[in-house]
Ligand SMILES: *[C@@H]1O[C@H](CO)[C@@H](O)[C@H](O)[C@H]1NC(C)=O
């Protein structure tokens with residue numbers, strides 16, 4: 001009887017310990033998970049896939065109009081190769097990509113353009129009034145245009161959306177934040193803020 005009670009209170013203590021181990025301190029938000037449920041890591045190659053069929057293929061570099069720099073866009077259809085990206089958290093020493101934390105993201109690829117393959121928020125496109133994602137280095141002192149973040153999409157599961165809102169890079173700045181969607185220009189799919197949103201998944205390159 002006595003030992004039963006002891007086991008009962010022990011398991012109660014263990015339950016409390018398990019709950020507090022699961023609860024994340026607010027200073028380290030949940031890691032972003034890849035399509036196999038593993039946390040995204042700094043310096044590892046991932047393909048970015050649209051979570052919904054019908055919204056184009058994997059993310060890749062797009063030669064928008066025959067000149068440099070290349071733009072960030074998508075394969076026209078799913079099933080094509082695309083290009084992997086590498087994430088680098090803004091916080092030095094952080095090895096995991098966490099929800100709503102700033103990172104640089106660059107295609108792991110070489111192009112004929114001399115520019116880097118890092119994603120950069122571009123100027124507003126006059127035709128569509130949307131801001132495209134281009135490649136290159138932000139020449140500003142904070143390089144804020146080179147920092148993006150990932151948040152959970154409302155659909156649930158390990159499905160995410162990518163946005164530009166670099167408040168870790170500059171906490172006092174007022175950004176016109178936006179979430180990544182796409183637009184089609186001359187048959188080419190370009191990523192753009194200020195419109196639709198593409199939910200995505202991250203597939204670790206084998
Ligand atoms: C490409 O776009 C740039 C910027 O809009 C423009 O100045 C240039 O003339 C275009 N080049 C071609 C080949 O269409």
Ligand SMILES: *[C@@H]1O[C@H](CO)[C@@H](O)[C@H](O)[C@H]1NC(C)=O
Pocket residue numbers: 060062074075076186187188189
């Ligand atoms: C998608 O199709 C357009 C039009 O045929 C083509 O110009 C473009 O290069 C294609 N995109 C990719 C990523 O191959």
